[in-house]
Amino acid sequence: MTSTVERSRRRKNRGPQDLRSEEELVAERRKGRVGLYLIIPGMAVLALFFAAPVMVLLGMSLYARPPGAEIGEFVPALEFGNYATVVGAYWEVFLRSFLFALIATVAALLIGYPMAYLVAVRLRGRQLMQGILLVLLIAPFFSSFILRTQAWKQILSDEGPVVTVLRAIAILPADGHLTATAFAVVCGLTYNFLPFMMLPIYANLDRLDTNLLEASGDLYASPLTTFFKVTLPLSMPGVFAGTLLTFIPAAGDYVNAALLGNNRDTAMIGQIIDSRFFKVVDYPGASALSFILMVLILALVMIYIKRFGTKELF
Amino acid sequence: MTTTSTIKDEARPKASSGADLHLANVTKRFSDFTAVDDLTLTVPSGTFFALLGPSGCGKTTTLRMIAGLEQPTSGTISIGGKDVTKLPSFQRQVNTVFQSYALFPHMTVLDNVAFGLKRKRVGDSVARAKAALEMVELQHLAARKPMQLSGGQQQRVALARALVNRPAVLLLDEPLGALDMKLRRQMQVELKSIQTEVGLTFIHVTHDQEEAMTMADTVAVMNKGKIEQMGAPRDLYELPRTAFVANFLGKSNLMPGSVTEDLGNAVAVDVAGHRLVMPKDRAVSHSGAAVVGVRPEKMRVLNLSDEYSPSANMLTGTVLDASFTGVSTEYLVEVPGIGTLATFSQNMGQAPARRGDTVRMTWEPDFSFGLDGSAKTTEGQDAV
Ligand SMILES: Nc1ncnc2c1ncn2[C@@H]1O[C@H](COP(=O)(O)OP(=O)(O)OP(=O)(O)O)[C@@H](O)[C@H]1O
Ligand SMILES: [Mg+2]
Numbered sequence A: 001m002t003s004t005v006e007r008s009r010r011r012k013n014r015g016p017q018d019l020r021s022e023e024e025l026v027a028e029r030r031k032g033r034v035g036l037y038l039i040i041p042g043m044a045v046l047a048l049f050f051a052a053p054v055m056v057l058l059g060m061s062l063y064a065r066p067p068g069a070e071i072g073e074f075v076p077a078l079e080f081g082n083y084a085t086v087v088g089a090y091w092e093v094f095l096r097s098f099l100f101a102l103i104a105t106v107a108a109l110l111i112g113y114p115m116a117y118l119v120a121v122r123l124r125g126r127q128l129m130q131g132i133l134l135v136l137l138i139a140p141f142f143s144s145f146i147l148r149t150q151a152w153k154q155i156l157s158d159e160g161p162v163v164t165v166l167r168a169i170a171i172l173p174a175d176g177h178l179t180a181t182a183f184a185v186v187c188g189l190t191y192n193f194l195p196f197m198m199l200p201i202y203a204n205l206d207r208l209d210t211n212l213l214e215a216s217g218d219l220y221a222s223p224l225t226t227f228f229k230v231t232l233p234l235s236m237p238g239v240f241a242g243t244l245l246t247f248i249p250a251a252g253d254y255v256n257a258a259l260l261g262n263n264r265d266t267a268m269i270g271q272i273i274d275s276r277f278f279k280v281v282d283y284p285g286a287s288a289l290s291f292i293l294m295v296l297i298l299a300l301v302m303i304y305i306k307r308f309g310t311k312e313l314f
Numbered sequence B: 001m002t003t004t005s006t007i008k009d010e011a012r013p014k015a016s017s018g019a020d021l022h023l024a025n026v027t028k029r030f031s032d033f034t035a036v037d038d039l040t041l042t043v044p045s046g047t048f049f050a051l052l053g054p055s056g057c058g059k060t061t062t063l064r065m066i067a068g069l070e071q072p073t074s075g076t077i078s079i080g081g082k083d084v085t086k087l088p089s090f091q092r093q094v095n096t097v098f099q100s101y102a103l104f105p106h107m108t109v110l111d112n113v114a115f116g117l118k119r120k121r122v123g124d125s126v127a128r129a130k131a132a133l134e135m136v137e138l139q140h141l142a143a144r145k146p147m148q149l150s151g152g153q154q155q156r157v158a159l160a161r162a163l164v165n166r167p168a169v170l171l172l173d174e175p176l177g178a179l180d181m182k183l184r185r186q187m188q189v190e191l192k193s194i195q196t197e198v199g200l201t202f203i204h205v206t207h208d209q210e211e212a213m214t215m216a217d218t219v220a221v222m223n224k225g226k227i228e229q230m231g232a233p234r235d236l237y238e239l240p241r242t243a244f245v246a247n248f249l250g251k252s253n254l255m256p257g258s259v260t261e262d263l264g265n266a267v268a269v270d271v272a273g274h275r276l277v278m279p280k281d282r283a284v285s286h287s288g289a290a291v292v293g294v295r296p297e298k299m300r301v302l303n304l305s306d307e308y309s310p311s312a313n314m315l316t317g318t319v320l321d322a323s324f325t326g327v328s329t330e331y332l333v334e335v336p337g338i339g340t341l342a343t344f345s346q347n348m349g350q351a352p353a354r355r356g357d358t359v360r361m362t363w364e365p366d367f368s369f370g371l372d373g374s375a376k377t378t379e380g381q382d383a384v
Helices: A001-014 A022-031 A034-061 A081-122 A126-141 A143-154 A161-168 A182-206 A212-220 A225-252 A255-260 A269-278 A283-308 B002-011 B059-066 B109-119 B126-137 B151-163 B182-197 B210-217 B231-240 B241-249
Strands: B021-030 B033-043 B048-052 B074-079 B094-097 B169-173 B201-206 B218-223 B224-229 B253-262 B266-270 B274-279 B289-294 B300-302 B313-324 B326-335 B339-346 B358-363 B369-374
Touching: A081 A126, A081 A182, A081 A225, A081 A269, A081 A283, A126 A182, A143 A182, A182 A225, A182 A255, A212 B094, A225 A269, A225 A283, A225 B033, A225 B218, A255 A269, A269 A283, B021 B059, B033 B059, B033 B224, B033 B253, B048 B059, B048 B210, B059 B169, B059 B201, B094 B151, B109 B126, B109 B151, B109 B210, B126 B151, B151 B169, B151 B182, B182 B201, B182 B210, B201 B210, B210 B231, B210 B274, B218 B241, B224 B231, B224 B241, B224 B369, B241 B369, B253 B274, B253 B339, B266 B289, B274 B313, B300 B339, B313 B339, B326 B358
Parallel strands: B048 B201, B048 B218, B094 B169, B169 B201
Antiparallel strands: B021 B033, B021 B074, B218 B224, B253 B266, B253 B289, B266 B274, B289 B369, B300 B358, B313 B326, B313 B358, B326 B339
8 A cells, every 4th residue: 555655656756747657767777877876975985984994904903913023013914813812812702792792682672672662552642751751761862871881880889779779688698799790781781772772663663553453452362462463573673673783782882891890700892802902002903803793793693684684674 | 371261261152143232321432522422222143234324423433342442431332142341352252344454464364364263272273264265265365465465355354354253243344445336346245145144243334325225234324423213224215214314315305394284194294385295104293393305216307287196295396407317317406485406207208307497396295204393404415
């Protein structure tokens, strides 16, 4: 139906002198070079801001340190050993980064989906409530990323409300901490990337046809069954986009681990790259780590898309 | 687990025929707007019942309350003698063919049709769904998604998806609304034969009066949240009891006047100086102000020189408009003191009257019907 409407609208927008059929126009567009010209600017931007830095990074990761060189002094080479060195030293950190990102993604999904559902479906038609809730949910993210993460440090601090309560009900031992733990890092990641999870799901659920939910109820499905048989499957494109948008930046994040973690067992790969680059001034090592991170994320995302990707998205 | 077992018990298919439906004093208010107003209605098992009325009169709201998708503000609904007013929709033995079809876009046609059976844990759900698709002649499209079907095909899937559950009551909300005329007629015949075949109770909502009349055993004409009149299509057409029904269901000439004589079985009414007779058993009131009605096709159009029965009601007027349609000629005739009346005469080879001609219109008193004197004669004329 929509496509018919769309098509007739497009037809209307076309000039009166243009009497060729839609098919002819499409065929012509395919044949012509116009399309090719149109993608040139995009390709140029990609080449300049993505391909070139990646090549530089790749080159840098293979640099070697000549014997007796000063700190930060490297020469161009094909030192593949750099990769072996950093993988040997940091494979655990890679694993941890992906694990933290995965947990944060699942947590963000479990928190973000119900929120998106509440605003988009349960409050359907009540625009004022929807608006207020959306603003409340998004507004914190207008403030600085670092500040927000810093705030979590306060919330989870030993004198803060969370620790006090958890200690009082003996979930946490009397001398237990939350700051500088893996828990705090995952909390930070979950919180900071929540909007990336929630908004795509919200955008999807906002278009959900509630007639379908009524039809499902009419066909003997309980509200819970309706959710799993109708609502959730229909919102999968949103879930898919949300999980990708959360997992990718979370896996490479270093702010949360740096501010909320410790430097023993919560380090994430972003943090390592940061310190390799700016503190140790090991450019080849940092570059090799960056490159590995990129390739791993790409590989994971590809597997994910292959496995769960929906036609609507790709 | 307890919920599951209740659903199962509630939803287990009972006898394959329908059940009585009873609405008692059902009212639905949306804030200060009354959409359905104190509706009382009984639909016997196995009936094809049509709910006919103009847009916004509360038809969909009534259906939604029967389906359990809307809670009545007051009143009770019972199906097969059991009060279901508080029962949520998924526990009711009722299925709906929605105005917008509401097919699940992520499922194949077959999965759509099997959906209800699977929820009820019917063993051979797929086989039954296939059989239902066969009934609507769509078995060859079972593997398609709803988006890949035409409007008419989608409509038939929606019908199969509801019918396959053999509900006690099947609700159809203008299911043919989106179809073109030809397909619509075809589906009307199909629907009627399916209903006769399976013997279910059908509640069919429409604002197409022809559809209601040709398909239904009982038609209820609804207006502003109330049922104006209810009965067999022919009874409703031949003897409308309100101006709304007289005008909405077909056309009527309604002429206000006052009763002047009691003739025993009939009364004579003075309408702007004309004496018109109507039988008492077809009149709502027998004294004082009254509205005399007659259907256009019940009148004969005569030349002034033609003879006519002395007992007939007769009016003389000037032809304002004559349109020849082949089978008949439709006239608008201006009668002094009364206004414009519509009538037509069948084409029996006679020369039609022309514009400006003075003609005589006669009809047997038995064809007259009498409405309440306070009836607004134009009510329902332009309702859609
Ligand atoms: N959720 C609602 N909130 C407020 N008013 C409503 C709501 N649903 C229906 N109404 C009103 O109730 C009246 C009856 O609506 P309903 O949908 O039952 O009409 P209908 O007879 O089915 O009309 P149509 O033939 O156009 O489908 C309408 O005036 C409508 O505006
Ligand atoms: Mg409706």
